[in-house]
Each structure stands twice: as C-alpha cells, then as structure tokens.
Amino acid sequence: IIHTPAKAAVSKPEIHHHRRKQKLSSLCKTPPSVVRTRNGRGYHRGMFLGEGGFARCFQMKDESGKIYAAKTVAKASIKNEKTKTKLLSEIKIHKSMSHPNIVKFVDCFEDDVNVYILLEICPNHSLMDLLKSRKFVSEPEVRFFMTQIIGAVRYLHGRMVVHRDLKLGNVFFDPEMNLKIGDFGLATVLNPPYNKRYTICGTPNYIAPEVLGGKKTGHSYEVDIWAIGIMMYAMLFGKPPFQAKDVQVIYERIKRNEYRFPSDSSVSEQAVDLINMLLKHNPKSRPSLDDILQHPWFTSGPFPSRITTDSLKGTPSNF
Ligand code: ADP
Numbered sequence: 300i301i302h303t304p305a306k307a308a309v310s311k312p313e314i315h316h317h318r319r320k321q322k323l324s325s326l327c328k329t330p331p332s333v334v335r336t337r338n339g340r341g342y343h344r345g346m347f348l349g350e351g352g353f354a355r356c357f358q359m360k361d362e363s364g365k366i367y368a369a370k371t372v373a374k375a376s377i378k379n380e381k382t383k384t385k386l387l388s389e390i391k392i393h394k395s396m397s398h399p400n401i402v403k404f405v406d407c408f409e410d411d412v413n414v415y416i417l418l419e420i421c422p423n424h425s426l427m428d429l430l431k432s433r434k435f436v437s438e439p440e441v442r443f444f445m446t447q448i449i450g451a452v453r454y455l456h457g458r459m460v461v462h463r464d465l466k467l468g469n470v471f472f473d474p475e476m477n478l479k480i481g482d483f484g485l486a487t488v489l490n491p492p493y494n495k496r497y498t499i500c501g502t503p504n505y506i507a508p509e510v511l512g513g514k515k516t517g518h519s520y521e522v523d524i525w526a527i528g529i530m531m532y533a534m535l536f537g538k539p540p541f542q543a544k545d546v547q548v549i550y551e552r553i554k555r556n557e558y559r560f561p562s563d564s565s566v567s568e569q570a571v572d573l574i575n576m577l578l579k580h581n582p583k584s585r586p587s588l589d590d591i592l593q594h595p596w597f598t599s600g601p602f603p604s605r606i607t608t609d610s611l612k613g614t615p616s617n618f
Pocket of ligand 1: 354
C-alpha cells in the first residue's frame with residue numbers, strides 16, 4: 300500500500316494507470332523453486348500470476364500436486380510497525396472468512412525473505428480482465444456477477460467487516476466461473492458502537508465521497524455499496540463513472556457527484572436507476588444489500604443459470 304502525497308492509502312489503480320513513486324511489490328524477489336514451511340511441507344513454485352501494490356502472486360503446488368496461488372510479500376517491505384500491523388490484520392481477517400464467493404485462505408508461512416499467503420487459485424483472472432477483453436458486459440451477466448458479489452459482501456458486513464477495496468480487479472473467477480472476492484489488504488473490522496473509520500484509503504476510481512471527507516465525516520459499510528455501484532457502471536458502460544487522467548480530477552468529480560451516462564448506450568433505464576441509487580452522495584441514502592436485490596432491475600430481467608468460460612472471450616450468443 301503506497302502513501303500518496305495526500306496521505307491516502309491507495310491500492311493499485313485499475314483501468315487507468317497513474318504514476319506511482321515505488322511499488323513495494325518490486326522488493327519481492329522471485330521465491331525459490333521449492334519453499335519449505337517450518338513443519339516440513341514443501342511447495343513448488345510455478346508461474347507468476349500478477350502483482351499488486353504490495354505483493355506478487357505465484358502459482359504453488361503442494362506435494363500432492365494441488366495448485367494454489369501464493370501471495371508473496373517481501374520482508375524488506377514490511378520493516379515498519381504500521382506495515383507489519385496491516386499485513387497481520389489482512390491475514391487475520393482473511394483467515395476468518397469462509398464463503399463460496401470469497402477467495403479461500405489456505406495457509407500462511409515465511410522464509411528468510413518473504414511471507415507467503417497461500418490462497419485458493421483463481422485461474423480465470425478477474426472481472427477487470429474480463430472487461431478489458433470484452434469492453435462491455437451484458438446486463439444478464441452483470442446481474443449474475445452482482446448477485447454473487449452481493450452475497451459475499453452480505454457475509455462480510457454480517458461479520459462487521461468492511462472490505463474498502465472492492466473493485467473489478469479484486470473479484471476473481473474460480474475454475475467454474477464463480478466469482479470470489481479477494482485482497483483483504485484494506486479490510487477493517489468495526490467494533491460497535493464505533494461504526495466509523497477515518498483513514499483515507501481505497502483505489503481512486505472507487506473511493507466513496509465520505510472517505511474523501513476524511514476525519515470530518517468518517518465512513519462505514521456504505522463505502523462497499525458505493526463500490527458495487529462503480530463496478531456495475533464500469534461493467535455496463537466499459538469504464539468507471541468518475542474516470543479522468545488526473546487523480547485529483549477524479550476526486551473532485553466524486554465530491555461533486557459529477558457523472559453521466561453515455562447517450563449512445565442501450566443499457567436499460569432500470570439499470571441506470573439502480574446505479575443512481577448506489578451512487579448517492581449521502582451514504583445513508585444508498586440502498587441496503589437486500590434493497591439492491593429487490594430492485595426491479597434484478598427481479599424482472601433475464602438471469603443466466605450459469606456462466607461458462609465463453610464469457611471470457613465474448614458476449615455469449617444467448618444474451
Ligand atoms: P495487493 O495486495 O498487492 O494488491 P493482490 O491481492 O491484488 O495484491 O494480488 C496481486 C495480483 O495477484 C492480482 O492482481 C492477481 O493478478 C493475482 N492474484 C491474487 N490473488 C490470486 C488468486 N487467488 N488466484 C490467482 N491470481 C491471484
């Protein structure tokens with residue numbers, strides 16, 4: 300997690316790349332071909348899967364041949380207490396999660412140079428990769444994806460966890476094309492009656508206006524509802540609603556709730572109506588997760604019985 304001059308803990312920008320000072324993940328050396336845990340298990344490193352602001356991810360195979368994703372974090376990048384606390388918090392929160400639409404946490408171990416977080420492998424990439432190759436996603440598919448995402452977020456919020464970094468690049472496909480929410484690097488557990496957090500964090504395009512308000516306003520569960528609205532807009536219209544080259548312009552647009560819908564799009568009015576509800580400036584005016592699923596866009600439109608890997612290549616012919 301890199302600190303920008305504005306002191307925002309900003310996760311890896313997606314779709315539009317902004318210049319960053321230094322990626323902590325660049326400190327991560329390629330792990331050895333075999334990583335041995337303290338209790339003697341051996342994991343064989345496989346191909347590189349991707350990197351975020353903080354970690355690099357590799358395939359790893361256990362002795363029985365089962366394949367996992369290993370998120371590797373260089374110890375050199377976790378020298379200060381704050382970063383250490385954050386990583387431990389990510390591990391603690393992720394470890395306690397068990398839901399079909401959340402990336403499964405398998406194990407955690409270390410060697411001299413890296414900390415390894417072993418996760419369920421999601422070989423079909425993320426929703427962001429799907430959008431990149433497709434440009435737009437059809438309404439029935441978005442309905443299907445949103446239902447799974449909302450199921451996972453309902454589970455998180457029920458356990459008082461706010462994810463705070465929901466974005467297309469953090470929602471992965473498993474081999475069966477079910478969605479799995481990952482990356483708990485910015486997640487936080489709320490302790491009632493103190494249901495607010497004050498740290499400015501997130502990914503520029505997805506940050507809710509109340510997060511930008513910082514100490515004055517505080518933020519809570521509704522930031523995840525906002526991010527669901529950004530994801531829905533991005534899937535249907537091909538880019539996030541507040542997109543701009545300059546991050547400060549993105550923030551200004553978010554604060555003024557300045558977004559438009561392309562006039563040449565065939566997206567339904569019901570979808571537009573739901574997005575407008577999700578992107579309400581006032582967090583209290585946003586719908587609850589149950590309200591979202593009750594919206595006419597969900598209850599009246601076609602809903603695919605399942606999604607196949609064909610969706611990765613193009614709009615399936617029956618949609
Ligand atoms: P960071 O905390 O540094 O942002 P991420 O959790 O986003 O790291 O992971 C970095 C990259 O690794 C992702 O963008 C993705 O390409 C890949 N990745 C992460 N988790 C998995 C997984 N479970 N299966 C496959 N690839 C993954």
